[in-house]
Amino acid sequence: MENCTEVTQFILLGLTDAPELQVSLFIMFTLVYFFTIFGNLGMIVLILSDAHFHSPVYFFLSNLSLVDFGYSSAVTPKVIAGFLKGSKIIFYNACAAQIFFVVFFFVSFARVESYLLASMTYDCYAAVCKRLHYTTTVTTSTCAHLAIGSYVCGFLNSAFHIGDIFSLSFSKSNVIHHFFCDVPAVMVLSCSNKHISEVILVFLSIFNVFFALLVILITYLFIFIMILKMHSAQGHQKALSTCASHLTTVSIFYGTVIFMYLQPSYSHSMDTDKMMSMFCAMVIPLLNPVVYSLWNKEVNSAFKKMIEKAKFSIRLAF
Incomplete structure (x- = not known):
């Protein structure tokens, strides 16, 4: 604590120094x-407006699109604004507000997505x-409880991060190797005893990632056992097509999260963290609607009809 000083501003290095x-x-x-906005909000509008999509799988998909829109919007506008802003200096209060906003929305929605993917399993x-018992097993109330539980768990977890990061003090080094005030990037600059903070961060990350992932893996174990018991090729193909888009989304999301947050401390690279943060905040929310529309002929067809209607409306307007 003797080397700590009162920091009034930070310097965000951003993605690149090349003008x-x-x-x-x-x-x-x-x-x-x-x-990303068009894909996710379009998916929500499509599901809400078309009675054919008023079913449990599309209920979860609409919530997934809402979450993707939420945590992409928590970070991406700040990154875009950073390219227009000449100065890379950000004051302490502004950085603290950014951390609060990012943790409350970005981290919360990311955690919600983790639990939503488990619920979709x-x-x-x-x-x-x-x-034969699908309609009685996956009821409206069951889906609502799973979705509400995902949101509650996601936002409660972020509360621990907020309280923990604001208890830290900072040294003379005020250069943040990131394009926004992310929790791991800011924690590196702290001169406080970070052991407890790091333990809490790692524990919550491991719990959220591996608990939901364990549920998904165990559930898919039962699914694959059932698929192996099927004797018809048509049954195999139908079962696999039912799970294909969800498996792809799970692989992309959890692969990124595990690589980003659960690396050993000695192998951490700030440049790698920046790239993975960008991928998590921008690419994953863009890919999810694409994955579900590519594997789902109904969604793909409905999207095309919606675009054609929009084009027709624009032509009438002009």
């Missing part, structure tokens, strides 16, 4: 964010293993 890349990155990230299990 010639600022405009190109600004355009690219703006387009990615636009398509239950729907896959019922569709494959309990086909």
Whole structure:
């Protein structure tokens, strides 16, 4: 604590120091964010407006799209604004507010997505293993309870991070190797005893990631056992197509999270963390609607009809 001093401002290094890349990155990230908003909000509107999609699987999918929109919007606009802002200096209070906002929304929604993916596994299990009792197994109240539980667990977990990060003191080093005030990047600068903070961060990350992932793996073990018992090739194909999009989403999400947060401390690289944060905040929310529309002919067809209607409305307007 003797080496600690009162920090009034931080310096965000951002993604790159090359001025010639600022405009190109600004355009690219703006387009990615636009398509993320269009894909996820379009998915929600499509599910709500079409009676064919008023079923448990699409209920979870609409919540997944809402969560993707939420945690992408918590970070991406700040990254885009950073390309337009000349100064990389951010004051302590602004950084603290950014941490609060990012933790409360980005971390919370990411945790909610983790639990939602586990809840969606239950729907896959019922569709494959309990086909004759699907309507009585996956009821509206069951889906609502699973979704509400996912949101409650996600937002409660972020409360621990908020209280923990604001108890730290900072040294003379005020250079943040990131494009926003992320918790791990700010914790590196602390001159406080970070052992307890790191233990809490790692424990909560491990618990949230591996508890939900363990539920998913155990559930899919039962699903694959049931698929192996099927004798018809058509039954195999139908069961696999039911789970294909969910398995792809789970692999992308958990693969990124495990690589990003659960690396050993000696192998940590701030540049790698920045790239993985960008992938988690921008690419995953963009990929999820694409994955579900590619594997689902009904969603794909409905999306095309919605786009055609939008084009027709624009032509009438002009």
